[in-house]
Amino acid sequence: MPSHIFIPGLNLLSVKLVPSHLLYLNEWHEEAIQKADNGDVSTSICLQGAFIELALSGHLTHDWMGILDEYLTDDESAPIAYSEKYGQRLYGFRDQAKQSTILSIHTRWWIENIQKGTPSVEHDKYAALLMPRKLMNGLIYDHDVSETIIRHRMKTELTMSLAYSLEIIGAADRLNDELKMQVIASLVDSKKCPPTGYMSTEYFRLQALRILDAVDHFPIGIEESIDACATDLEVGYCDFSMVDKRDAYMGTVKRTARDKPIHSPLTACHVIALTEAIGEALARDRINKRLDEYSRHMEKQPMDIPSFQMRDVPIPFGTDRTPIEVLCAAHHIRRNLET
Amino acid sequence: MLGYIRVEDFLIRTKGEVIGRLVTDAKDRVYRRAYQWQDEGSTLVVQRSDGKGDAVRIAKTVPLTEALIAFFGLYSGDGAKGSEDTNKPGIIVPTISFSQKEPNLVRFAVDHFRKLCPGDIRFTFSLGEDSAYFMAGDGAELLQEYYISQGLPGTPDTQPLISCRQELNDKDREYMAEVRPDVTGANEDYLAFYYTHKAAMEAILTEVKRQDLSNAGVLLRESDRVTASLRRPFKKGARQPGGTSRSDEIHVGGLNGFGELFLKVLHEIEDSIVRDSTTSASGLVEWIGIPSQSGQILDIKQFFTSNTYGYIARQRPNWLADDIVYLRGQWPRSGETTLHKQIRVDPLWCYTSGLYLAEGTTDKAKLFRMFSEAPGSMGLSFTSSEGTSIELMLRTLHKLFPIAECLKAWKVKVGSQYFPELVVTGLKQGVSMLRGGNSGDGKLRTMEISLAIREWALAVADEPLTQISLLRQHYSDRFSHVEPTGSGVARIDFWCSSTLCRWYFPLLMYTVFGEIVADPIQGFY
Numbered sequence: 001m002p003s004h005i006f007i008p009g010l011n012l013l014s015v016k017l018v019p020s021h022l023l024y025l026n027e028w029h030e031e032a033i034q035k036a037d038n039g040d041v042s043t044s045i046c047l048q049g050a051f052i053e054l055a056l057s058g059h060l061t062h063d064w065m066g067i068l069d070e071y072l073t074d075d076e077s078a079p080i081a082y083s084e085k086y087g088q089r090l091y092g093f094r095d096q097a098k099q100s101t102i103l104s105i106h107t108r109w110w111i112e113n114i115q116k117g118t119p120s121v122e123h124d125k126y127a128a129l130l131m132p133r134k135l136m137n138g139l140i141y142d143h144d145v146s147e148t149i150i151r152h153r154m155k156t157e158l159t160m161s162l163a164y165s166l167e168i169i170g171a172a173d174r175l176n177d178e179l180k181m182q183v184i185a186s187l188v189d190s191k192k193c194p195p196t197g198y199m200s201t202e203y204f205r206l207q208a209l210r211i212l213d214a215v216d217h218f219p220i221g222i223e224e225s226i227d228a229c230a231t232d233l234e235v236g237y238c239d240f241s242m243v244d245k246r247d248a249y250m251g252t253v254k255r256t257a258r259d260k261p262i263h264s265p266l267t268a269c270h271v272i273a274l275t276e277a278i279g280e281a282l283a284r285d286r287i288n289k290r291l292d293e294y295s296r297h298m299e300k301q302p303m304d305i306p307s308f309q310m311r312d313v314p315i316p317f318g319t320d321r322t323p324i325e326v327l328c329a330a331h332h333i334r335r336n337l338e339t
Numbered sequence: 340m341l342g343y344i345r346v347e348d349f350l351i352r353t354k355g356e357v358i359g360r361l362v363t364d365a366k367d368r369v370y371r372r373a374y375q376w377q378d379e380g381s382t383l384v385v386q387r388s389d390g391k392g393d394a395v396r397i398a399k400t401v402p403l404t405e406a407l408i409a410f411f412g413l414y415s416g417d418g419a420k421g422s423e424d425t426n427k428p429g430i431i432v433p434t435i436s437f438s439q440k441e442p443n444l445v446r447f448a449v450d451h452f453r454k455l456c457p458g459d460i461r462f463t464f465s466l467g468e469d470s471a472y473f474m475a476g477d478g479a480e481l482l483q484e485y486y487i488s489q490g491l492p493g494t495p496d497t498q499p500l501i502s503c504r505q506e507l508n509d510k511d512r513e514y515m516a517e518v519r520p521d522v523t524g525a526n527e528d529y530l531a532f533y534y535t536h537k538a539a540m541e542a543i544l545t546e547v548k549r550q551d552l553s554n555a556g557v558l559l560r561e562s563d564r565v566t567a568s569l570r571r572p573f574k575k576g577a578r579q580p581g582g583t584s585r586s587d588e589i590h591v592g593g594l595n596g597f598g599e600l601f602l603k604v605l606h607e608i609e610d611s612i613v614r615d616s617t618t619s620a621s622g623l624v625e626w627i628g629i630p631s632q633s634g635q636i637l638d639i640k641q642f643f644t645s646n647t648y649g650y651i652a653r654q655r656p657n658w659l660a661d662d663i664v665y666l667r668g669q670w671p672r673s674g675e676t677t678l679h680k681q682i683r684v685d686p687l688w689c690y691t692s693g694l695y696l697a698e699g700t701t702d703k704a705k706l707f708r709m710f711s712e713a714p715g716s717m718g719l720s721f722t723s724s725e726g727t728s729i730e731l732m733l734r735t736l737h738k739l740f741p742i743a744e745c746l747k748a749w750k751v752k753v754g755s756q757y758f759p760e761l762v763v764t765g766l767k768q769g770v771s772m773l774r775g776g777n778s779g780d781g782k783l784r785t786m787e788i789s790l791a792i793r794e795w796a797l798a799v800a801d802e803p804l805t806q807i808s809l810l811r812q813h814y815s816d817r818f819s820h821v822e823p824t825g826s827g828v829a830r831i832d833f834w835c836s837s838t839l840c841r842w843y844f845p846l847l848m849y850t851v852f853g854e855i856v857a858d859p860i861q862g863f864y
Contacts, residue, residue, distance in 0.1 A: 006769055044769045044787055081770075082786055090789055091748050091817045096775075096782060103770055145773055145784055151520065152779035154762050157771035198759070200766055239766065240759040256756070258366060266766060308760045310724075310829050312367035315798040317757075317829065318764030319791045325767050 002054050002114060004047075005167055005207055007266065007328060008273035012054035016334040018302045021326050025052045028323055033062055039071050040085040043107040046072070048323040050111050055327055064111050072108070074100060078129060079108040099145045105129050106164040109171075118171070127172035130165045134179075138186030139193075140165040155196045159204035162187070166211040175212070184214045197225040199239045203270035206277055215277070222274055223283035229267070236263025236294040237271050258311040265305060265328035268294050295336035298329050305329060341408065341633050341686050342626035344401035344604055347383055349623040350376055355388055357599045359606055361431055363420050365724055365828045368431040370421065372599035384458070385600065392596020396458030403608075403624070405634075408686055409693035409851040410451040411608050413444065415728075416697025418605075421598055433598025440587040441703040442555030442864050444696060447851070449557055452591055460593035461562035466548040467586040470533045471572040473540050475581030481543050482536060489539075500531040514571050522573050529572035541567040548587070555864040562592075612686050613727055613803065626686060634685035637846070639678055639739075640666055647858050648849035651841055652713040665741065674838040682738045684850055691735040692850040698723060700832075706844055707863040719843060720834035722752065726800040726808060729831050733809040739846070740839060748819040749810070749833035751789075751796050754826040761821070764791050774823055782820040789821040796831050 071083035078100040087097025141161040228241035238261035278284040307320035355374040373388040386394045421433035472478035544567035576584025607619035643649040660667035705714040736745040768787045775781030800808035856862035
């Protein structure tokens with residue numbers, strides 16, 4: 001089935017889209033392809049455009065590979081995240097915008113898989129782009145693009161980059177025992193990849209361990225983190241727990257009284273995947289029950305996809321709806337219909 | 340004189356009730372207070388209607404001079420707005436205190452508090468510091484000198500915690516439980532250092548503050564106090580032994596219960612300037628005319644040719660062109676700049692002069708020394724989480740410089756508390772968050788997140804206005820990036836070409852201090 005590691009459980013060919021989803025996705029897609037045809041495009045737009053086409057038409061209707069070749073490939077044939085024109089959306093960012101990230105490599109690899117079929121893809125070519133990014137510390141991340149030391153990197157970035165890389169390296173049949181051992185050791189090292197309580201971080205950790213056939217090494221107690229991510233939410237889950245926010249430097253608890261968590265269909269997809277790692281049946285039932293309630297909620301309010309806000313200021317801080325979130329919402333509605 | 344604070348008229352009209360809304364640090368809160376007052380000739384004695392708090396003397400009608408308007412701008416940036424009542428969330432109880440280290444600004448603020456409220460008010464000057472400052476470097480030397488002055492051979496060894504602090508209080512226990520990834524060593528040892536040397540460190544800080552005030556010419560009255568506020572090691576700011584996290588506070592006594600009325604004045608001044616309205620919404624502030632059309636006209640060329648404030652490093656600028664609309668000038672060793680030929684020193688100009696002194700990111704000491712000595716590199720940049728402040732600063736710069744040259748670029752700084760929100764913003768678009776710089780405080784490398792936060796910033800800039808903001812109107816395409824930073828709510832930060840500083844700063848200083856310091860080369864500490 002056409003699926004993507006980023007959205008567990010979602011079969012893009014059998015998404016149940018309600019009219020409001022269809023309207024949103026069609027409008028987003030139209031604007032995206034217009035800009036992409038003009039060279040104003042990023043790999044994340046290509047990926048979401050491809051998701052929409054699979055959900056709406058069952059196959060890719062736009063030549064995303066052509067877009068990727070034309071605008072999102074550097075002089076050394078490496079996939080890059082942003083086109084030159086897209087880089088101009090930020091002032092004075094043109095030089096930095098030209099960056100070959102693990103996500104851009106994975107997106108190109110995934111779209112090529114969809115377009116040509118997996119057997120026709122040169123997986124080794126993509127794996128060769130990723131292997132130099134493997135560090136002595138057993139992790140694979142974009143240290144050439146972002147030189148930030150590991151302690152200050154976002155933990156989701158670390159596990160997500162790793163899971164994406166391992167998926168490709170595995171497809172290229174280059175996951176040897178030594179590499180597996182090094183990566184597993186890092187994933188279970190609480191200094192490099194401490195248990196975080198972030199749903200996305202833990203989901204990608206689980207995915208990486210699954211690719212490595214080492215799910216048994218997933219940290220225990222994920223159910224407590226999942227429960228914490230439901231705090232102060234009527235429905236669903238936030239990616240993180242507000243009350244657990246701590247100062248990165250001083251270790252002190254942050255003041256979060258005015259900060260409001262948001263539920264996210266994407267996060268709920270990650271939580272569904274994480275329930276497999278819950279050892280205790282009661283906890284698993286409790287969380288599944290909340291997920292079922294969330295599915296019913298999304299069926300009633302299919303476009304209830306909020307954004308954060310900065311304390312009391314009623315202005316969206318960051319994005320609310322995106323194609324990814326809408327497709328995840330549709331996935332939850334389908335789950336509800338199936339149950 | 341540009342207007343009046345109509346205290347008596349306002350109190351009579353509202354029957355003594357003051358109510359208002361306060362949005363700071365992205366917190367939206369209200370304040371409310373009922374007052375009674377006594378007529379004592381040209382002044383009123385105002386007190387809370389429940390009889391609690393201080394009886395505060397204030398003129399029935401307070402003339403709003405350029406300097407007093409600037410004082411309110413300064414307070415808007417550096418002054419405390421109050422704290423939330425724990426039993427009544429969303430209700431703020433204002434307190435009047437002021438955070439400022441620069442001695443000349445401290446003196447300016449003290450003088451204006453005394454002018455505004457000529458009764459029995461008193462000041463407590465407090466110097467706060469992290470005790471880690473005394474563990475190494477300059478702080479350790481000060482500590483050693485102190486002990487030697489007390490007859491000891493040097494700094495004595497730190498006692499075991501059990502000896503210097505036999506019973507821990509709640510804050511000690513909280514401190515002991517905290518984990519600081521960046522700090523090596525044990526909390527117990529640090530707490531022992533704190534209690535062993537607490538008295539000595541407080542004495543040093545008190546003396547430092549006392550000396551600063553004396554040098555700036557702040558005359559301490561008998562009722563004024565100088566104190567130290569010492570924090571446990573690495574509690575805030577300092578990340579290594581010898582690191583500093585100095586904070587200077589002025590607590591104003593004798594104004595207990597007056598905070599709501601003071602805040603109301605501040606808000607009415609700001610609001611009437613934003614709306615360019617002759618009278619503020621509740622009539623508390625009344626300008627002598629439409630604010631943007633009130634105030635003396637300054638001829639820019641004349642100012643920089645003959646005014647005592649028209650110097651930098653005892654030099655004056657050269658003039659390259661003088662046409663119908665613009666001047667072109669150049670300071671020695673600086674670039675050419677285009678300027679409007681005149682500015683009006685209106686309430687906006689005065690208010691933002693004080694606001695910039697509080698919130699602008701320029702080193703304050705340089706502003707006071709630049710008249711007599713080369714200031715070195717200077718920058719003109721401004722940070723605020725509130726759209727009103729951003730708008731007012733841009734309006735001010737537009738008065739002096741052509742629109743296209745006012746702002747170089749802008750960014751949004753986001754404190755670490757909100758990094759998880761940034762991560763989720765990226766995830767919603769299928770990307771992870773890549774930071775820039777070794778410690779992650781450089782330009783965010785993930786454009787999708789920066790672009791999403793740009794929309795937030797433009798909406799924040801628009802939000803308090805009835806029209807679209809200058810930021811959106813003229814500079815929406817100059818958004819550079821999101822910058823992850825240590826702490827704080829998300830805020831807009833813009834910066835200008837450094838050549839503009841040399842023109843704006845002398846005018847700003849003249850506006851604030853022109854009445855009280857005739858010669859800036861000699862008159863500042």
